[in-house]
Amino acid sequence: MKRTINDFEPILPPGWESCLEAAISAAIHAPNHRRTEPWRFYLLGEESKGRVCALNAELVASNRGEEAGRDKFRRWMAVPGWLVVTCVRGRDFDDGGIGGGWDMGDPMGMAREDYAACCCAVQNLWLSLHSRGIGTKWTTGAVNFDDRFADAVGFRMKEEFTVGTIWFGTPVHTPSPPAKRMGLENVLTKVN
């Protein structure tokens, strides 16, 4: 069973790049109601990773002090694989009169549909990497939604928003499944 991985070996495994390409091919076959193909993927190299880690360290330091910022910087820089997944904002998308516009509050709107499709894409990616022995962690935090994050990664916040930063690499160990508060009896309703 796929689990969120927190500890990665420092070096990516041989062949990781072709595994990642296969995973992105799986990702872009996710269900996508209006065929908008809203997902974008940014594979970070050392420089952009450094910019993101430095920005995050700055945010952490301003909340919890310089030492906490430095510690976070060191821990984030140790993560070997970085992939940022974004969703294209479809504000100007011609919906053919279906309505909805770009409003997460509208259940029939493009915003929800596209974000849902991007989340499915991430899950496809995640499972594909897992099947090749590469572990992942989906992260979202304040840094992802800071304007300077988009600059550090190389996209425009006006045009795309972050779905998640996907860390990847060889797992040092695989955690056991988290305890669930609810079992089938709590979540499954059989309706006659």
Ligand SMILES: Cc1cc2nc3c(=O)[nH]c(=O)nc-3n(C[C@H](O)[C@H](O)[C@H](O)COP(=O)(O)O)c2cc1C
């Ligand atoms: C949208 C999304 C954002 C997440 N962001 C974080 C995060 O910022 N930090 C974190 O530790 N885990 C994050 N996770 C991973 C969850 O914590 C993880 O899936 C959960 O603990 C269950 O563990 P499992 O994936 O091994 O089942 C995120 C998951 C999703 C779907």
